[in-house]
Amino acid sequence: MARIDDDIHDADSTQRAFTLVEVPPETVPADLAVVTPPSGEKRRRGDVFRPGPGPMVQFQGVIKRYDGDVRGLDGVSVSIAAGEFVFLVGQSGSGKSTFIRLCIRELRATSGHVIIGGRDLGELRRSKVPYLRRAIGCVFQDFRLLPDRTASENVAYALQVTGHSRQEVNRRVPEILALVGLDGKGDRLPRELSGGEQQRVSIARALVNQPRLLIADEPTGNLDPDTSQGIMDLLTRINRTGTTVLVATHDRDTVDRMQQRVIALHKGRIVRDAEGGYNEDPGDTGEIA
Amino acid sequence: MRLGMFFREALRSIRANAAISVAATVTALIAVFILGAFIPSFMYVRSAVSAQTSKVxxxxxxxxxxxxxxxxxxxxxxxxxxxxxxxxxxxxxxxxxxxxxxxxxxxxxxxxxxxxxxxxxxxxxxxxxxxxxxxxxxxxxxxxxxxxxxxxxxxPQTTADRLLTAAKFVQWAGFALIGILLVAAVLLIGNTIRLSIFARRREVEVMRLVGATNWFIRWPFMIEGVICGLVGAVVAVAMLWGIKVGVVDAWASGADTALTKTGSAGEAIAFPLLTVVLVGAGALLGAVGSGITLRRFLRI
Missing domain, CATH: 3.30.70.3040 (Alpha-Beta Plaits)
Structure with a gap:
């Protein structure tokens, strides 16, 4: 318990809400930060994307139009500080996925600026996109694991991509799998794991390169409530080590329970940005569509 | 050490996509076989023509x-x-x-x-x-x-004139045919590898998602292409060797039993050299085929 108290003292105001989350002490790892090597260790060639000071995620008047004048985002400005835990909520078609895909530059803004870790993604050269993605951990509703690779190999791939030696991969993969609660299941293929376990593998993969920003798009969308709770606890613990966590979801129960900052999108616009619960019906906000 | 990893990745993907790997290998085999049958024929005709020319x-x-x-x-x-x-x-x-x-x-x-x-x-x-x-x-x-x-x-006045024209024609037609064959082979192998990449489109997507650079994704595919090309080429060379020993050599020695001893009118390419050329062509076909095909999948 002492550790959790320390966390609370160290946390800034946006993290105070952690006191409301019931995390049984035994599920908190001895030290999640154990996978984070001392800063300055082995900066690799080409590892060009390092988040600077200032907001972790910043949208400035972002408009994204798809073909046929379909609006993904319609003038979104928002700022997410380093270390925050933020929910992005809204019905399907509200622009959540567009928001997420803009952050990892799967999409480019039609106008406005998407700034991640101080870097304007509109000015990021295509050849540098892989380095952006290494700095961001991504978790998706459909897990996006490589189907013919075991849990260990899936996590290892993310390490190999960043050029880690085999010894280092062999050392860190079991470590991170244990951390997400998959001790001893490293040799299983994704299809041999439950949905919750697969999502834990994908979180392990997202974490293994120590990203400063973790983005999850409907991470609990395919999971039952109990399993969802486990995944959310895991994301909370990750957030507690200082990683910024952005979760897009329409899971009202989860959001209500967690009482974090909630950014609500409706038809491509932010209709609410406050701490608290889901507060779903955008009609209440007086939004003019 | 990275090359070792790319090599293991290539072998893994060949195993995981056995049917498509076999298809690519067979395509390479056919392309190399045709090339391997054509090159000696072309060389033989060419040298026969020039031998005749010098006999004027x-x-x-x-x-x-x-x-x-x-x-x-x-x-x-x-x-x-x-x-x-x-x-x-x-x-x-x-x-x-x-x-x-x-x-x-x-x-x-x-x-x-x-x-x-x-x-x-x-x-x-x-x-x-x-x-x-x-x-x-x-x-x-x-x-x-x-x-x-x-x-x-x-x-042989007219023979001399005709042979001179024929020699030039054989030369250019031969080069053109070899060029067309090579292009056709690259397209065929590229197409087969495209099938393989279509099958693994999601996989490539996931790789990009975790921050794999294009070359990191490309190397195993290229090595895969080279392996298929090499295996196809080696089998094709073995088949050509069988045909050479079993058919061509037998026919050539049979020719000596005719009324007159003809002697050799022309020289084909030496088989070891042909082997090197064909195996090299197979490897190159695989690498170029997969390299070109991948370009389209690595955008954005």
């Missing part, structure tokens, strides 16, 4: 009644042509020499023993420095007194 020689037959002096005058005339640079080489073939040569070329020389006397005239065999000089040489000696009135001068 002029035979000046000497009358049996010509005196030694007359023959020497003719010899000097040809000698002058040689110092002029029109004639490369010339030899005097006596009546006895001519009969001996005939004896060597016939399978059953005993027929010559039936002859009451030697009917073959003596001759000068003249090899022009260039087949195109043949006409000038003929013009220079055609009114000589020593010439045999019936045989005169024998040289």
């Amino acid at each position: 020689d002029v035979d000046v037959y000497i009358s049996d009644t010509a005196s030694v002096k007359q023959v020497n005058v003719l010899r000097d005339k040809i000698g002058t042509l040689k110092t002029d640079g029109q004639v490369a080489e010339f030899t005097y073939v006596s009546k006895d020499d001519a009969l001996r040569l005939m004896r060597e070329r016939l399978r059953d020389p005993s027929v010559l023993d039936q002859l009451p006397s030697n009917p073959l005239p003596a001759k000068f065999n003249i090899q022009p420095t260039d087949p195109a000089n043949a006409n000038a040489i003929v013009a220079a000696v055609k009114d000589d007194a020593a010439l045999d009135p019936t045989e005169g001068i024998v040289y």
